[in-house]
Amino acid sequence: MTDGAFASPAAVEDPDALAVTEQAQGDLAESLRELVDACVRTRVDDGTLMAVAQEVRTLTQRLLARAQSDPLGIEATSDGRLRDHGNPMVGMRNPIAPPLAVTGDADGTMSASLCLGAAYEGPPGCVHGGMVAAVLDQVVGSAPAMIGRPGLTAYLNTSYRRPTVLGTEHVVRGWIEEVDGWKVRARGDIRDPQGRVTAEADALFVVPRWAREHLGTPTGDAAGIDPADTATQGPATS
Ligand SMILES: CCCCCCCC/C=C\CCCCCCCC(=O)SCCNC(=O)CCNC(=O)[C@H](O)C(C)(C)COP(=O)(O)OP(=O)(O)OC[C@H]1O[C@@H](n2cnc3c(N)ncnc32)[C@H](O)[C@@H]1OP(=O)(O)O
Numbered sequence: 051m052t053d054g055a056f057a058s059p060a061a062v063e064d065p066d067a068l069a070v071t072e073q074a075q076g077d078l079a080e081s082l083r084e085l086v087d088a089c090v091r092t093r094v095d096d097g098t099l100m101a102v103a104q105e106v107r108t109l110t111q112r113l114l115a116r117a118q119s120d121p122l123g124i125e126a127t128s129d130g131r132l133r134d135h136g137n138p139m140v141g142m143r144n145p146i147a148p149p150l151a152v153t154g155d156a157d158g159t160m161s162a163s164l165c166l167g168a169a170y171e172g173p174p175g176c177v178h179g180g181m182v183a184a185v186l187d188q189v190v191g192s193a194p195a196m197i198g199r200p201g202l203t204a205y206l207n208t209s210y211r212r213p214t215v216l217g218t219e220h221v222v223r224g225w226i227e228e229v230d231g232w233k234v235r236a237r238g239d240i241r242d243p244q245g246r247v248t249a250e251a252d253a254l255f256v257v258p259r260w261a262r263e264h265l266g267t268p269t270g271d272a273a274g275i276d277p278a279d280t281a282t283q284g285p286a287t288s
Pocket residue numbers: 051052187188189190191192195200201202203204205233254256257258259260261264
């Protein structure tokens with residue numbers, strides 16, 4: 051999901067208290083990202099590795115003292131938006147997520163900056179190709195959502211033009227190519243600091259049948275789409 055693209059249908063009971071909780075959740079996830087990175091790169095001795103593993107398991111038990119059994123799904127947040135905090139690309143609560151901050155315009159032109167570390171290595175020094183595709187899936191997939199057509203990926207054809215280098219700031223973009231009813235074809239790319247395309251994707255996103263009744267009547271022309279008219283929960287551009 052784009053960063054808070056959809057308004058929550060129900061008001062949050064105590065947004066101030068929730069904001070404090072979100073701050074703590076985000077900080078926990080960020081500290082775990084640091085832990086994952088340290089886990090991959092550490093060269094400490096075996097005794098230290100074993101001791102840390104034990105300590106981490108103790109910490110895990112503290113978190114499981116009160117935990118839900120289901121995944122997070124989509125939740126209302128303190129700012130009155132809907133977010134998928136468990137998402138492995140954008141999820142604020144998910145240490146696996148970089149996390150990407152995807153922003154966009156009402157016409158579905160999306161962008162995010164990307165700089166991945168050692169935990170995402172595929173070829174030596176480079177981002178794993180599955181991760182590259184996942185990043186493109188997320189950013190390109192947020193374009194249909196932005197114009198009120200939040201769809202599932204039907205296909206994502208990814209071309210890898212050059213290695214995407216770890217520890218380097220890249221720009222990821224996504225945009226709408228064509229809207230055909232509930233089907234949206236969108237494209238995107240990742241560019242290195244020199245502006246060279248490292249990977250690009252051509253994808254189709256389809257609003258699943260079970261979701262269509264919650265959204266407005268589709269139009270067949272991207273140029274004619276007004277997100278405010280078509281989305282049940284109008285996408286925000288902020
Ligand atoms: C309140 C609304 C909530 C909706 C959900 C929103 C969530 C997203 C929100 C925010 C986006 C943020 C970004 C996300 C990024 C990450 C996305 C992912 O990781 S998605 C996980 C991976 N993808 C799957 O798991 C899909 C699995 N496949 C399916 O569920 C179905 O096959 C689906 C939805 C793609 C289509 O199924 P059908 O039952 O709804 O509809 P049928 O009739 O089969 O297809 C509709 C049309 O699409 C074409 N179509 C379907 N698949 C195609 C394909 N692979 N190639 C070409 N056309 C295809 C068909 O030919 C048909 O076309 P004709 O209407 O006849 O013109």
